[in-house]
Amino acid sequence: MEQAPSTGRRTFLHELVVGAVAVAATGPIVLLSSSRSRAAADLPKANGKEYAFVVDVSKCIGCGYCVDACAIENNVPKGSIRTWVERYIATDEGVHVDAIDKAGERPAPPPARVQQDAKWEAFIPKLCNHCENAPCVQVCPVGATFTAPGGFVLVDPEHCIGCGYCIQACPYGVRFFNPETRIADKCTWCYHRVAKGLEPACVTVCPTQARRFGDRNDPADPVGQIYKSDNWQTLKPEMHSDSRVLYLGLPREVI
Amino acid sequence: MLPEGALNNYIFPNNVHIDWSLMIVLYPYITGLVAGAFVVSALYHVFKVKELETFSRFALVASFCFGLFAALPLMFHLGQPLRAFNIFFTPHTTSAMSIFGYVYSSYMILVMVELWLVYRKFFIEKAQTTRGLQRLIWKALALGVTQTSPGSLRLDQGLIALLAGIGIPWAFVLHGYVGFIFGSVKANAWWATPLQPIIFLMSAIVSGIAMLMLMYSFIRWRSGRPYDFVAMRRLMDYLWGLFILDVTFESLEIVYMFYEHGHHWAVVGPLLQGKLFGSYVIGQMLVLSGLPLLLLGYVVLFDVTDRRFFRIANFAALSIVLQVLLMRFNVVIGGQMISKSDRGYVDFHFEWFAREGVIPALIILAAPFVTYWVISRFLPIFSDDTISTSNKGGQ
Numbered sequence: 134m135e136q137a138p139s140t141g142r143r144t145f146l147h148e149l150v151v152g153a154v155a156v157a158a159t160g161p162i163v164l165l166s167s168s169r170s171r172a173a174a175d176l177p178k179a180n181g182k183e184y185a186f187v188v189d190v191s192k193c194i195g196c197g198y199c200v201d202a203c204a205i206e207n208n209v210p211k212g213s214i215r216t217w218v219e220r221y222i223a224t225d226e227g228v229h230v231d232a233i234d235k236a237g238e239r240p241a242p243p244p245a246r247v248q249q250d251a252k253w254e255a256f257i258p259k260l261c262n263h264c265e266n267a268p269c270v271q272v273c274p275v276g277a278t279f280t281a282p283g284g285f286v287l288v289d290p291e292h293c294i295g296c297g298y299c300i301q302a303c304p305y306g307v308r309f310f311n312p313e314t315r316i317a318d319k320c321t322w323c324y325h326r327v328a329k330g331l332e333p334a335c336v337t338v339c340p341t342q343a344r345r346f347g348d349r350n351d352p353a354d355p356v357g358q359i360y361k362s363d364n365w366q367t368l369k370p371e372m373h374s375d376s377r378v379l380y381l382g383l384p385r386e387v388i
Numbered sequence: 389m390l391p392e393g394a395l396n397n398y399i400f401p402n403n404v405h406i407d408w409s410l411m412i413v414l415y416p417y418i419t420g421l422v423a424g425a426f427v428v429s430a431l432y433h434v435f436k437v438k439e440l441e442t443f444s445r446f447a448l449v450a451s452f453c454f455g456l457f458a459a460l461p462l463m464f465h466l467g468q469p470l471r472a473f474n475i476f477f478t479p480h481t482t483s484a485m486s487i488f489g490y491v492y493s494s495y496m497i498l499v500m501v502e503l504w505l506v507y508r509k510f511f512i513e514k515a516q517t518t519r520g521l522q523r524l525i526w527k528a529l530a531l532g533v534t535q536t537s538p539g540s541l542r543l544d545q546g547l548i549a550l551l552a553g554i555g556i557p558w559a560f561v562l563h564g565y566v567g568f569i570f571g572s573v574k575a576n577a578w579w580a581t582p583l584q585p586i587i588f589l590m591s592a593i594v595s596g597i598a599m600l601m602l603m604y605s606f607i608r609w610r611s612g613r614p615y616d617f618v619a620m621r622r623l624m625d626y627l628w629g630l631f632i633l634d635v636t637f638e639s640l641e642i643v644y645m646f647y648e649h650g651h652h653w654a655v656v657g658p659l660l661q662g663k664l665f666g667s668y669v670i671g672q673m674l675v676l677s678g679l680p681l682l683l684l685g686y687v688v689l690f691d692v693t694d695r696r697f698f699r700i701a702n703f704a705a706l707s708i709v710l711q712v713l714l715m716r717f718n719v720v721i722g723g724q725m726i727s728k729s730d731r732g733y734v735d736f737h738f739e740w741f742a743r744e745g746v747i748p749a750l751i752i753l754a755a756p757f758v759t760y761w762v763i764s765r766f767l768p769i770f771s772d773d774t775i776s777t778s779n780k781g782g783q
Contacts, residue, residue: 155481194573214401230731234401247395259400274488275471276480294474295467297407298604299483304575306400306728310407315467370650388392388730 162268173362186322186333187359188258190382192343195220195256197233199335199344204325206238206334211235213309215320216260216335222388224250228386256342257387260335261286261307261320262368262376269299269308269317278317284377285324288317304372322346349377394731403727406736408720409744411461414752416566416588417595418458421622421756423559424596425451426499428623430559433552439622445506446769447600452503453756453763455496460752464743484569495555504529505544507767512536513718519774542686554681563592570719578659578723583641587715590634595712597627598705603760604701613772617694621687624701628684631708635677638715642745655726663725663733668718676711680704 161350193217203209203216217234229247231240242248263286264270267279270286277293280286288299300308300317311318323333327346331337336346344375346355356379359365365379369388380387390397425447432444439659463469474614476493479486511530515523527534564585570576571584601623644658645653660668683704687697725734739745764773 188729212404224395227395228731229395230398230729231396232398232401244396252569268573270482272483272485272573273480274483275474275478291477292471292474293468294471296465296485297464297467298483298569300402300407301573301724302575305402310405310467311403331409375437386393 144173179281181350182348183350183378184263184284184322184327184346185245185356185360186260186263186336186378187345187347187356187365188378188380189343189345190255190257190380190384192341193218193256194256194343195233196238196340198340199258199336200233201236202242202338203320203332206326207321208284208297209318210235210311210313213311213318215318216258217305219257219259221255221257222247223252223382223386224386225252226250255384255387256343257380257383258335259307259368260378261322262305262374262378263322265375265377267371268302268372268374272298272302274298274318281324283327285322285327287321287324288318290314290316294318304369304374327376337343389662390731391655391658391734392731396746397732398729399727399732399734400729403729403734406437406721406724406734408465408724409739410746411465411744411752412751413716413720414461414594414749415458415465416563416720417713418454418461418756420565420588420592420595420712420716421454421599422495422499422596422739423563423589423592424594425454426555426559426596427593427602428597428600430552430556431626433549434556437622439618442616442619442770443468443600443604444624446604447596448499448503449508449763449767449769450600450603450756450760451596452499453760454666455499456759457752457755459492460755461749462665464748464752484565484572488565488569491558491562491565495558498551498555498558502555503553505543508544509536509769512520521703531729538614553777560589564589566592568588568725573723574729576723576726577655578726579603579719581641581645581651582643583637584719587634587641588636590630591712591715594627594631597623597630598708601627601705602702602709603757605698607764607770613770615694615698617697620701621697623723624684624697624704625688627705627708628681628688631677631684635673640675644756659722659726659733661715663735664718664722667714670721672711672714676707676714680707682712683707756771 165304189334197218200214200217204214207215209215210380213358214234214236217232219230220240220243222229223313224247229243231243243251263284265280265284267278267286270280273279273293274296275292275294278286278288278299279289295310295316297310297317300310303319308319310316323331323335326333332346333344336344345359347354349357349360351357352361359379359381365381366383367376367378367380368383370376413661428440429444429447429451432440463472466472473489475486475489479489481487508530511526512525512534515530515534518526565586567585570579570588571581573579601620604620605615645656686692687700687704692700721736725736727734741747763769768774
């Protein structure tokens with residue numbers, strides 16, 4: 134009678150240890166492989182395309198239609214923005230910067246002194262750079278931010294925990310915390326439209342083709358030709374994030 | 389004052405709000421107290437600093453109490469708190485944050501096991517001397533084992549020393565790691581420095597020691613029992629030396645940035661001369677670093693009466709716990725004040741009752757102390773505590 138519990142306990146402990154070792158050995162492998170592949174696996178293939186986005190600074194007239202179209206297309210909540218257009222006015226004293234950063238609104242005229250001393254003025258559209266070496270993808274603790282085939286950097290709304298580390302890590306300030314969905318949010322290059330063969334909303338409405346989108350590996354695609362010309366710039370190149378948004382004629386003052 | 393030749397304060401539209409707020413200030417603060425308190429406990433168990441025996445068990449209990457609430461601010465902060473455990477289930481290992489769950493929980497397990505070993509004899513004594521439901525609870529705490537032998541108690545002591553030994557590097561990993569989470573963000577000029585983990589670690593240790601000093605003084609004063617001045621003086625020796633190192637590293641970061649005069653200083657310089665001037669330059673560095681350095685130097689180097697030592701050392705300890713809290717604020721909030729536009733600075737507004745407001749922050753900050761108070765009702769923490777069943781606690 135006295136032996137039974139002790140044997141039972143020993144067997145129990147033995148099985149506990151064996152079970153714990155088995156779980157410890159196999160668990161992380163299963164978990165890691167699932168977190169890596171889960172989000173990208175459900176997406177359609179890009180058929181070998183590598184997308185890039187071209188912003189031609191000399192063509193942007195600062196109309197702000199892109200800002201409005203994006204907000205409507207993507208239900209961007211008020212107070213946040215997925216794409217905006219900055220206005221740079223350079224003077225001998227320094228640089229004045231403001232932006233079209235709210236759908237339906239336009240910035241007030243710059244101060245009279247800035248207008249008077251202006252040497253040049255430029256409009257700089259900003260959006261997610263869909264970096265090849267994206268800091269946001271690197272830092273996401275659960276793999277909810279990932280790079281999809283074709284080069285889209287996306288957020289999996291089912292898995293984002295809303296920690297905000299990606300928002301801190303993005304050097305370009307394009308990410309925001311969506312107060313309605315309570316997860317990280319940003320420009321997707323209108324992935325849902327591209328998947329149907331359409332262009333991103335901002336590209337569609339741009340009246341001057343200052344924004345273009347296409348396959349950077351396709352020699353017949355204007356974006357492919359620009360990419361090949363190697364005469365483009367990116368924002369904050371010192372971040373080494375390998376941006377896929379290519380700027381033409383980017384003034385050096387732009388950050 | 390604005391950086392990069394800016395004529396106006398231009399902030400990127402998504403940088404208008406400071407996303408990591410008071411909860412993310414509290415998280416490294418409480419984690420630091422955990423690590424710091426543990427180090428004090430280990431000084432006795434591992435490094436055999438005999439004078440600190442009084443503090444060893446007390447420090448371990450305090451470390452446990454802080455540890456229980458270290459991750460709570462993160463839960464309050466998450467946009468999707470119900471998905472918090474995804475960090476365990478689907479860790480994305482390229483992320484500095486992804487293994488925090490494992491580091492933190494393994495550390496807590498270590499602290500709990502060590503605490504259990506320290507109190508095992510007491511649990512058994514209680515299980516033997518109580519009846520009914522109480523006996524059941526004490527027996528459960530003793531994991532059903534109601535017998536001890538000199539051999540098993542020797543083994544307990546060996547295991548305690550072993551766990552404390554493992555716990556020191558692990559506490560360093562825990563808090564150095566918190567520093568790494570900030571220090572590795574290249575997009576933020578105020579955070580991105582390899583010194584960050586060292587700074588976080590040093591400040592963690594000093595905040596833990598200073599907080600223990602304050603708690604010990606308060607507890608003994610409230611209960612009217614004598615102070616162990618030998619232990620307190622030894623603790624202040626350590627605090628002074630470590631705080632010198634802490635302030636050196638904190639200053640080094642700034643001196644280096646300033647002398648280098650690169651991109652980092654271009655945006656950090658105006659921040660320190662502007663929005664952070666009061667809280668960083670005056671608060672953190674001049675007043676709350678300068679005062680304790682001088683005061684602790686005085687009580688350590690000169691022959692000071694117990695009464696004077698008690699007052700000055702506690703004032704210095706209070707200054708240090710505030711210095712470290714302010715340091716966490718200046719790092720976490722200060723870093724986000726620099727807009728990614730590099731041409732503007734963001735305002736921070738305190739909220740009171742919001743989820744990440746001042747009131748919830750104060751409640752979370754108070755929780756470890758309340759927990760300590762509850763635990764101290766049931767467990768003997770100091771050798772002269774009266775709840776013990778035997779004459780000499782359980783140690």
